Amino acid sequence: MKGQPTRNVTLLSPGAAIEGNIILDHGVSLFGIVGGNMIAQTGLLHVGPGGLVQGHVDGDHVRIDGTVEGDVYARASLEINGRVKGNIRYCGTIRLGPSASLEGQLKRVARELTIETESSAMPEASNVQQISRAAGG
Template structure:
């Protein structure tokens, strides 16, 4: 049986506004004005690709540009530009064209993504709107993607 390869491609000339969460690999050669999380596989920011937000993934390769923090649980390879803090726990490789403007921090695997997501998720959960008349919380039927991304 042949294994399926799941990957999302953001092509050159494509611009996406908002946050993305995928459970497979992703290659970005366009513009993503928001954060991106790839829970499995490779998160690749190709040449000409630009992420204006946080980039989080298992294996991260940056040949383009990220204006935001980068979180890598496994391997991290940078041949492009990063303007933000970098958190990694596996291996890191900086290529000859790597340009970093921020801090580089090696952290425990659980601190690369999961712990920050839980902390901020709790803050979002506590900030749910309340009914002004009764003071009770109003549950929304709309999923707030920022709980996952933020």
């Protein structure tokens, strides 16, 4: 539809095996095997039933129905119905399903501070220090 944003989702089907890191600027659903890290800048990062990630997972909205053997970082929401063997850090909400299996530490962390400027120049060092102090740094 005209004027509607395009929502891209990459699908990695059962039988797909990728050795290396996957970094996307959109969502992904994995039903195969990834021997590396999976990072989705926006959208849903979904490890589906039968899916396996042997590395860390990093995304805005993360849903794990398969297996992750590595650390998980969810910036907005996290839902686990599968197995995670690694530490979990999340910023927003978390939901653990009845079949969730966790082997590692679970920790809620504050959202990362983002500094935006209107000009292309970096802000003065004193401004950065003031922002850092205001954020508790």
